Amino acid sequence: MPWDESLQEVRRRCRDEIGALDRALAGGELDEGDWYRLVNASLIDAYLASDDPYWQSGFRGDARRWELHRRPVADAILGSLTERVARIRERAHVPHLAFVMIGESPPAEVYIHRLERLGARVGASVSRVPLPAGVALSDLERTLGDLNADEVVDGILVQMPLPDHLTGADLSHVVDIRKDVDGVTIQNVGRLYLGVEGQAPPTALAMMQMLASAGVEATGRHAVVVGRSNVVGHPVTELLLQQDATVTVTHRQTGDLGALTRQAEILMVGAGDPGLITRDMISDGVVIIDAGINVTEHGVVGDVAFDECREAAAAITPVPGGVGPVTNAMLLRNLVDSAEQRVD
Numbered sequence: 001m002p003w004d005e006s007l008q009e010v011r012r013r014c015r016d017e018i019g020a021l022d023r024a025l026a027g028g029e030l031d032e033g034d035w036y037r038l039v040n041a042s043l044i045d046a047y048l049a050s051d052d053p054y055w056q057s058g059f060r061g062d063a064r065r066w067e068l069h070r071r072p073v074a075d076a077i078l079g080s081l082t083e084r085v086a087r088i089r090e091r092a093h094v095p096h097l098a099f100v101m102i103g104e105s106p107p108a109e110v111y112i113h114r115l116e117r118l119g120a121r122v123g124a125s126v127s128r129v130p131l132p133a134g135v136a137l138s139d140l141e142r143t144l145g146d147l148n149a150d151e152v153v154d155g156i157l158v159q160m161p162l163p164d165h166l167t168g169a170d171l172s173h174v175v176d177i178r179k180d181v182d183g184v185t186i187q188n189v190g191r192l193y194l195g196v197e198g199q200a201p202p203t204a205l206a207m208m209q210m211l212a213s214a215g216v217e218a219t220g221r222h223a224v225v226v227g228r229s230n231v232v233g234h235p236v237t238e239l240l241l242q243q244d245a246t247v248t249v250t251h252r253q254t255g256d257l258g259a260l261t262r263q264a265e266i267l268m269v270g271a272g273d274p275g276l277i278t279r280d281m282i283s284d285g286v287v288i289i290d291a292g293i294n295v296t297e298h299g300v301v302g303d304v305a306f307d308e309c310r311e312a313a314a315a316i317t318p319v320p321g322g323v324g325p326v327t328n329a330m331l332l333r334n335l336v337d338s339a340e341q342r343v344d
């Protein structure tokens with residue numbers, strides 16, 4: 001489809017979405033995810049209606065184009081899952097995710113609501129397993145044992161971060177490896193590091209998916225990873241190495257972060273530090289994948305100062321709406337993988 005036609009199509013879809021969300025707003029039915037969608041759709045629509053020379057020039061660079069295409073990345077994954085779930089359901093099984101929620105937390109509420117809706121969209125089911133805020137480690141372990149034994153359950157997700165009194169609890173040996181959709185068990189971590197098939201953490205998978213969706217080959221490139229946590233930096237480092245990238249891993253104790261990030265052809269960021277990566281810390285043409293999600297007084301922002309970096313970057317993921325929706329799709333993909341293996 002030529003660019004101008006595809007822009008009209010995008011604009012039409014934005015308008016449809018804004019109309020639907022406006023109706024939901026009037027009925028008081030908007031959740032946090034809807035707000036993001038409304039803001040994003042309105043912004044894109046406004047850009048497309050504007051005389052902004054950036055748009056007129058036919059998407060110089062890839063940054064804006066990527067912004068437009070981020071939802072289709074998640075949509076494409078969810079579309080393929082719908083077909084796979086239909087085949088599983090033909091065998092009288094419904095893929096099922098159990099979400100263990102400890103205490104009451106508005107972000108966890110929003111997250112589960114989003115997962116329930118996405119699950120319903122592909123034909124999977126999601127249940128809440130609420131535990132009191134002060135739950136003892138032994139009770140949490142017993143609950144996980146029950147879920148491991150429950151034939152209905154294909155995937156188990158424990159809400160993170162754990163409350164303070166459980167911090168340091170090692171759940172990596174408690175969840176059944178066949179239901180480990182978050183890739184946290186010792187076995188799945190080991191498989192990732194050995195490069196054999198297993199379940200990897202969804203955020204790291206989503207970051208690699210964004211790279212692939214932008215048509216970027218990691219092979220032979222210098223990738224710099226900011227953050228080394230078990231859910232983001234560490235696993236994405238392994239996935240990059242599997243694709244023969246040269247990887248530099250940085251973290252809070254790294255001396256001159258900018259000196260390293262400026263060398264990056266691919267910059268993968270998951271630090272939890274809003275606006276950490278600024279324009280002076282990147283080189284022109286870098287591809288930036290930002291997994292950071294930080295709630296600030298200015299709203300939800302990533303770890304990369306998006307507005308100042310977007311012009312220099314060949315491609316950049318926005319926050320909100322970049323890696324996040326794709327992570328949810330990857331979590332469901334892990335769930336469907338688990339369900340397929342369990343019905344086989």
Ligand code: NAD
Nearest residue numbers: 203227228229232251252270271272273291292293324327
């Ligand atoms: P974490 O606190 O466990 O790890 C953060 C890592 O970043 C650490 O290795 C730390 O050394 C490093 N770091 C922190 N500040 C730094 C700095 N100033 N310079 C260099 N390195 C620094 O956090 P996490 O769980 O890995 O989450 C990181 C971010 O990713 C958070 O914003 C979180 O909300 C987000 N996140 C997003 C998703 C998603 O789906 N997109 C999923 C999980 C986490």
